[in-house]
Amino acid sequence: MTERAIVAGVPVDTRHWIGGRRVASPGTFTTTSPVTRTALAEMSRGTALEAEAAVAAARAAFPGWAATGRAERARILHAVADGVEQRLEDLAAVETHDNGALLRSHRRGVMPRVAHNFRFFAEWLLTLGRDDFATRGHTNHISWDPAGPCVLITPWNAPLMLASWKIAPALAAGNTVVLKPAEWSPLTASLLADIAAGAGVPPGVLNVVQGYGEDLGRALVSHPGVRRISFTGSVPTARRIAAAAAPNLTPLSLELGGKSPLLVFADADLGLAADLAVEQYDNAGQVCLAATRLLVEESVAGEFTRLFTERAERLRPGDPREPGTDLGPVVDARQLERIDGFVRRALAAGARAVIGGGPGTGDSGTGESGLHYRPTLLTDVAQESEIVQEEVFGPVLTLQTFTTEEEAVGLANGTRFGLAATLVTGDRARAARVAAQLVAGTVWVNCFFVRDLRAPFGGSRDSGTGREGGGWSFDFHCDVKNTVTAPKGWRDHG
Missing domain, CATH: 3.40.605.10 (Aldehyde Dehydrogenase; Chain A, domain 1)
Structure with a gap:
């Protein structure tokens, strides 16, 4: 050698x-x-x-x-x-x-x-x-x-x-x-x-x-x-x-791993919430801390989805060496197939793709290598479904709605994981109340991925x-x- x-x-x-x-x-x-x-x-x-x-x-x-x-x-x-x-x-x-x-x-x-x-x-x-x-x-x-x-x-x-x-x-x-x-x-x-x-x-x-x-x-x-x-x-x-x-x-x-939630309450700044949600596609979704489960209060779910979609569709896939690229490839062909397998099974089970839902085009003119996966948002997913319960480790998010604070916490805590959680609300009392109930090593309130090495992580x-x-x-x-x-x-x- x-x-x-x-x-x-x-x-x-x-x-x-x-x-x-x-x-x-x-x-x-x-x-x-x-x-x-x-x-x-x-x-x-x-x-x-x-x-x-x-x-x-x-x-x-x-x-x-x-x-x-x-x-x-x-x-x-x-x-x-x-x-x-x-x-x-x-x-x-x-x-x-x-x-x-x-x-x-x-x-x-x-x-x-x-x-x-x-x-x-x-x-x-x-x-x-x-x-x-x-x-x-x-x-x-x-x-x-x-x-x-x-x-x-x-x-x-x-x-x-x-x-x-x-x-x-x-x-x-x-x-x-x-x-x-x-x-x-x-x-x-x-x-x-x-x-x-x-x-x-x-x-x-x-x-x-x-x-x-x-x-x-x-x-x-x-x-x-x-x-x-x-x-x-x-x-x-x-x-x-x-x-x-x-x-x-x-x-x-x-x-x-994680299957972290991002909770969006009706009193939240929805523009901020949409920005934080789109941020979960960073590194092609290959981030253990990513809040891949979007939990949105039902009364604002339509407006949130509109704002999220507008932002997500502006993400540019391509060669990660180019300064204009927002989404690079996933690490390996096996990882791409694993991600797509999760999505295909979810769609077959009745989920709906709001955006994405499959691999990229592989068009060399866009700088895609054939290992890009389109940013995906799936709705109409059940809490007990595989796509909600298992870590995909790719640019795939799910969206569920809730009507009460208690329901939101139940959905957030309703997996076997507990790495992180993100909470978006305009109510300080609610933020403190909900954060105290979330099972997670780190809870971010109206922010994401703010890390200080003085703080515990796990x-x-x-x-x-x-x-x-x-x-x-x-x-x-x-x-x-x-x-x-x-x-x-x-x-x-x-």
Whole structure:
């Protein structure tokens, strides 16, 4: 196999990064661009052998990194952020080719957020602590001890941003890391390994191994030397990870899917509500937080639908590298077929497509690659139907109506998920009342996707376990310890 691929003019190493050096595997897998429908690279395909090597490297590096002072760890994380900023254009171009998301989004938001993730947790590390407190004259002192090697498994929809969201707190806490990126979008993880090495991350502290879940992933999450596992992805995969980790009692942080609601009350600013609803088509709907279930008060459903349709029909599909494109392709032909399968079954069951309802034209004149799916809104859907209950992970929304606040809350909470919810209303009392009843890790009121790294992030029910962000990330990545000291028993040595 060749050791490097050229993607958007950027050299990308196709080998693993283990113990501070590049390691090739006998087997490979192909990563293909959804933009051009062509192969981008033949990546080394890791197996249990590479999993063992990466965990061994992380274990060997752990004592030294754990003993590294907070200030030095923070300095190195800031240096990683510097490296990300210096290579922002390369990272944005490569990731757009690899997963099909908009280049302008990568440039303006995603890659700057990657750098911010490293800077945020570097700064939080320097302030981590709580005041000592007394118990009957005894002193309680809380400390955060590094836990050990961490396995971090990331999805394909926002590869580098979600990887940095996991890597930064793990390294800040003093842990070492084995990162397994998604096989559909592994390229920027390889570039990050180069950036980290250039920033002074010691060998073995960050390892990157590429491959499939059934061999590489299983070997990593079942390894007895791993002390933390953080995973973002599907519920079925999370169940397999939990089963594999259970014999070792390895703590898990799981951020899984969602089927989030967007509630629109009659007293809402309907223009704002329509804008927020159309925003759910971002990244071709491939966003776990997307509010894909529009729940609209019956008396304003007609006007809301009109405003929504006007806005949605102005979205421009095309080549995600072009600045005028609003909707890029979905990540893979299998994903396109999965999305279309959901829609076809819903239509067969009696749903009606207000807009969309199928794949794009594939017209090269519009810049479509053949992997575009038309923004779709389905009505006449039953609460118990598959299209309402299951995560589609594409540009497909449903619309249901309600007549009372109680009915709205019941519909909103009527799935097995609980990742997020969005609420649009002009009544402050209603906003507080309804938000308190929604089952969700995050509730947005008259806004969407406002994220602060100081806030907890995670899901309820089948949307996951645990919370990360700010101190919650350190609580997960550390063994939190209380040292209780008595006031007596000391020898006075003068």
